[in-house]
Amino acid sequence: MVAVETREISKSFSRGRVQALSACSLQVPAGIIFTLLGPNGAGKTTLIKILTGLLHPDGGGARLLGAPLGDVSVRRRIGYLSENHRFPEFLTPNQVLFYFGRMAGLERADLSDKIPRLLRIVKLESWSNVKIRKFSKGMMQRLGLAHALVNDPELVFLDEPTDGIDPVGRREIRDLLIELRNRGVTLFINSHLLSEVERISDEVAILDRGVLLEKGRIDRFLSQDHQVQIRLAGEGDTLPQICAALEVPVSRTDDVFTITIADDQQLNRIIDEVRKAGALIRSITPSKISLEDYFIKVVEEGGEQK
Amino acid sequence: MIVLSIIQLTFRESLAKKTFIAFFSISTFIALLLLFALNLDVVDGFQSTISVFGKESSSTIDLREIIWGVEGGLAVFLFTGGLFMALFATSNLFTNLMQPGFVDLFVSKPVSRLGVISARFGGAVAIVAFNIFYLVIATWLILSIKTGLWNWGYLLSGILIVVTFAVLYSLVTLLSVLTGSSAFSLMITYLILFFSPLLLQRDRIYALLSSRIYGIIVDGLYYILPKTSELGNITQKVVRGAEVASWMPLWSSMLFGLAVFGLAALVFCRKNL
Numbered sequence: 001m002v003a004v005e006t007r008e009i010s011k012s013f014s015r016g017r018v019q020a021l022s023a024c025s026l027q028v029p030a031g032i033i034f035t036l037l038g039p040n041g042a043g044k045t046t047l048i049k050i051l052t053g054l055l056h057p058d059g060g061g062a063r064l065l066g067a068p069l070g071d072v073s074v075r076r077r078i079g080y081l082s083e084n085h086r087f088p089e090f091l092t093p094n095q096v097l098f099y100f101g102r103m104a105g106l107e108r109a110d111l112s113d114k115i116p117r118l119l120r121i122v123k124l125e126s127w128s129n130v131k132i133r134k135f136s137k138g139m140m141q142r143l144g145l146a147h148a149l150v151n152d153p154e155l156v157f158l159d160e161p162t163d164g165i166d167p168v169g170r171r172e173i174r175d176l177l178i179e180l181r182n183r184g185v186t187l188f189i190n191s192h193l194l195s196e197v198e199r200i201s202d203e204v205a206i207l208d209r210g211v212l213l214e215k216g217r218i219d220r221f222l223s224q225d226h227q228v229q230i231r232l233a234g235e236g237d238t239l240p241q242i243c244a245a246l247e248v249p250v251s252r253t254d255d256v257f258t259i260t261i262a263d264d265q266q267l268n269r270i271i272d273e274v275r276k277a278g279a280l281i282r283s284i285t286p287s288k289i290s291l292e293d294y295f296i297k298v299v300e301e302g303g304e305q306k
Numbered sequence: 307m308i309v310l311s312i313i314q315l316t317f318r319e320s321l322a323k324k325t326f327i328a329f330f331s332i333s334t335f336i337a338l339l340l341l342f343a344l345n346l347d348v349v350d351g352f353q354s355t356i357s358v359f360g361k362e363s364s365s366t367i368d369l370r371e372i373i374w375g376v377e378g379g380l381a382v383f384l385f386t387g388g389l390f391m392a393l394f395a396t397s398n399l400f401t402n403l404m405q406p407g408f409v410d411l412f413v414s415k416p417v418s419r420l421g422v423i424s425a426r427f428g429g430a431v432a433i434v435a436f437n438i439f440y441l442v443i444a445t446w447l448i449l450s451i452k453t454g455l456w457n458w459g460y461l462l463s464g465i466l467i468v469v470t471f472a473v474l475y476s477l478v479t480l481l482s483v484l485t486g487s488s489a490f491s492l493m494i495t496y497l498i499l500f501f502s503p504l505l506l507q508r509d510r511i512y513a514l515l516s517s518r519i520y521g522i523i524v525d526g527l528y529y530i531l532p533k534t535s536e537l538g539n540i541t542q543k544v545v546r547g548a549e550v551a552s553w554m555p556l557w558s559s560m561l562f563g564l565a566v567f568g569l570a571a572l573v574f575c576r577k578n579l
Contacts (some may be wrong), residue, residue, distance in 0.1 A: 052414045054579045074414040082414075086407035088315070090322030102311035103415040147411075169399070303486075 002063075003155050004028040004051065009060035011046050011210075020046040022210045023060065027204070028188060029152075030065075033181050035189045035197045037295055038207035044190040045083055045209070048157050051188075052080045065155055076105045079153035081144045083160050083190070088098035093124050093143050096132065097150050104151040111150075118146040121176065123169075137164035145173065149180075156180070159190045173202050182274035198222070198291040207296050213302040221294050225286035230257045230269060233280040242273045258287055308417045309425040316399060316429025325395035326433060332391075333441035336380070340448050373449050377460040378545045380445055384438055384467050385538045389499070392437075392471050393478060396430040397492040400482035409579045419575045427567065429460055433473075435468045459544045466541045469556070473532045473563035474499060480570035483577070501527075502535040532559040 008023040021043045028034045036044045049055040051062060053072070055159070067074035087096045098114045106114070119125045122142040128137070132143065141164050148156055161172045170193075177187055177200055191197050197204065198218065205215035214221065232255070234240060239257050243250040248270065249260045261267045267284075274281060318324040403409055403426055412422045442464035450456045474495050480493030504511075505528040512521050536555035543550050 049579075052410070054410055054413055056576070056578060071416050072416050075414060078414075080410070080414040082407060082410040084407040085410060086405060087411070088319060088322070088408075090319070095318075099311055099315045100411055100415070102314075103308050103412065103417065105308060105416050 001030040002027050002066075003030040004034075004062070004064055004188060006047070006051070006062040007060050009047065009049060009050060009062060011043075011055060011060045012058055021050075024207070024210070024212050025060075026205055026212060026215055028186065030186050031181065031184045032202040033177060033187045033189065033200050034203045034205070035191055035192070035201040036205050036207055037191070037197065037291075038296060039299060040192075041209070042207040043210040044207055045159055046210075048080075048159050048188070052078070052082075052157055077154045079148035079151060079156040081148040081156075081158045081161055083163070085140070085144045087132055087140070087143065087147070089268075090131060092129050092131055093119055093146070094128045097146060098145060100147055101150040106151055114150065114152075118149060121149075122146045123172065129290055138169055141165050142169070142173075145176075152155050153185065154186065155186045157188045160192070161189060162191070162193055162196055170196060194292045194295060195291075204291070206295060206302075208299050208302045211302065213298050218290060218291070222288045222291060223286045226261050226263075228259055228261060229283075229285050229287050230259065230274075231255055231282040231284075232257070232274070233282050238277045238279045239270075239274060242270060242277070246270065246273075281302075308415065309421050309428075312412065312417075312422060312425035313429040313432060313532040314365050316426055316563075317433060320396070320429075321401070326437070328561055329391070329395065329433075329437040330440065333437055333444070336441060337444035337448060340376070340445050355538050369453060370455060374457060374546050376449060377446070377457055378542050380441070381460065381463040381467070381545045382538070384441065384463075385470070385541055388438060388441075388467065389474065389534075391417045392434040393474060393492060393495055393499075396433060396475065397478055397495075398488040399426060399430050400479050401491075404483065404486050404579075406552050406579070413435055413579055420571050423483075423571050423574045427475070430475055431468065431472050432558055434471050438467050438471075439464050455498075457545065457547070463467070463541045463545045465536060466544065466556070469560065470532070470534060470537050471524045475541075476563040476567040476570065477532075478561050480566050480573070483574050498531055499534050501531065502533055505531065506533070506535045512561070518542065529558065530562065532562050534559075 003055055006025055008025050009021055010019075010023055011021040012019045024043070024047060036047065038044045046055060050057050051064060051069070053069070053075070057069075062069045064071075064074055065077055073149050087100075088298075091099070094115055097118060098111055101111045101114070102108070116125065116128070119128050124139065124142055124146065127139065132140065135143070141161070145158070145161060148158065158177075162173055165173060174196065177189075181187060181200075181202075189197070189201070201218050203216065204218050204221065207214045231238065239259075240250055240252070243257075243259055246266070246269070248262075248266065251258050259267075259270065261270070271281065271284070309464070317326070403412070403422075413419060416423075442461060446460050475494050477498065478488075478491045481494055482488060485491065505524065508524050508528055511524055515521050515524070533555035537559060540550050540553070540556060
């Protein structure tokens, strides 16, 4: 099932002078963590705002959980944490979740059970009756996350969910997002914290100046085609000699050899030769690059093409 | 239920900003003033002595005139000072709503934008109506119980004041949605509020105009804009039980309010937030 489907969504501002989104089409399968990446001004927040009904697209359309964009009733099944949310400062976390939970269509009785549980999850239970004007940025972000989950949504849009949160808090939120994904919730995240994204995302899309440059499973992006890293136990020369004989390029960093192979058969032949030579293989892993490196490469290539 | 929760939050916002409490305190003060300060000695439907803050007057006046006069005075106070304060106290409700990060919380919920703007508007009117009726009903009960004279027209004046507020507040709503400035929307609304008596004197203005076209413009403004001055006169007549010659100022003002609120809703629904 597809949770989010956009068809050629376009949006411009300042009477067409700023093109925020250009014919953006993507599909997000249900039950995954999907992250939209892009430099500042790429159009990430614009896309989320269109999907949550805050902005009207100039062209194109979208379906959320099978319902067309203008269908407000589907929002009962959707949660949203906006980038700069501003809850009324005179409210306490209990009151924030009560009022906005009611606006999400929940009954009073449901909320009396749900609010303490949500505040416990985001570690704000001891602050439940304190006015939020005293809250730090991180606490507000946790409250925003609780607000986004108050209606037990099937699809959650999170715009920079770990913004302003300390490393320990980020890890807790990461774990919470993974738990939600495991329960079948679809998470659509905007983030510029690439190391965070790399750890939790199933799929990513890269957006730059309103154009969708890449989209796909994160492991596909990060694995380097035909590059394999091999670690051998206490062996220095065997592998380079074998690679030289087979004309396979090899490089070495400490005890890790990186080889560039033509295909899987060549890799298996190298392994056979190494074992025949009596060397002990500790590990063989597909070579990966960091998401940051990949992101910069894609954005730079996209910029050059333009 | 969703719309009701937006109205409740608007009430809560008013409470937090102390405007509700200020309204309520002033209303309570006036009601207590009437309760303790005004003492009437009634004999056979006529007042034989009247004392305010303990000072007695011995002149014989028709009791009905006194009560109708006090209630008329309160209605005028509510129509002028009350409306002025009510508009001031509620003017920032829509500019607050339009704040980025706050409006997201409403518009992303399973409620249409028309529902959001209507609920917010309804919340503001409910705050003002609550306070106006609190004062009207409290003073009506005090005066009626003290004298045995029950003036139902005074209760009706409360409705007229709330309707006038709603008409003027529709303009505040439209201007706030368009400009995002509560100061600007309030200034324009006050201008129209005070422009009304001037337009009422348009027969005298004609003599000063150099061209007929200006006369048509003045006439157009008179018929289009809310007729607050005449609504004030109607309110007084209703309190005194006098006959109202024409209800045109009421229904034409209500039409203005409906049209302006409709325009505000249209702008809000089409706006990129």
